[in-house]
Amino acid sequence: MRQIEQKHPQGTFPLCNGCKREPLHVVTLGRHRDEAGAVMREGQRHSLECPRCGTSTLRHPTLELAHEEWGTRFAQLELVLPPQRRALRVVPRRASA
Numbered sequence: 001m002r003q004i005e006q007k008h009p010q011g012t013f014p015l016c017n018g019c020k021r022e023p024l025h026v027v028t029l030g031r032h033r034d035e036a037g038a039v040m041r042e043g044q045r046h047s048l049e050c051p052r053c054g055t056s057t058l059r060h061p062t063l064e065l066a067h068e069e070w071g072t073r074f075a076q077l078e079l080v081l082p083p084q085r086r087a088l089r090v091v092p093r094r095a096s097a
Contacts, residue, residue, distance in 0.1 A: 013048060021050055028047065046063040
């Protein structure tokens with residue numbers, strides 16, 4: 001088994017819920033030593049791993065599935081902000097003479 005870290009622009013993946021860091025995209029080639037010899041994995045499998053706390057998704061056949069698992073299990077939920085109010089236009093009063 002060979003694991004390769006795939007680089008992505010910052011902000012591609014949601015932050016980790018535990019330590020607030022962005023996960024790494026890890027591409028796995030071949031089979032893991034714990035997998036049975038009869039099970040031969042071909043192609044690439046993708047997972048997302050947090051470099052600080054070690055949280056990781058399962059190995060998925062596509063990056064989209066790994067991203068979906070990360071978003072539902074480990075990602076920090078987005079805060080819902082209240083709607084923005086328009087700024088009031090303040091007009092100074094003229095001093096009476």
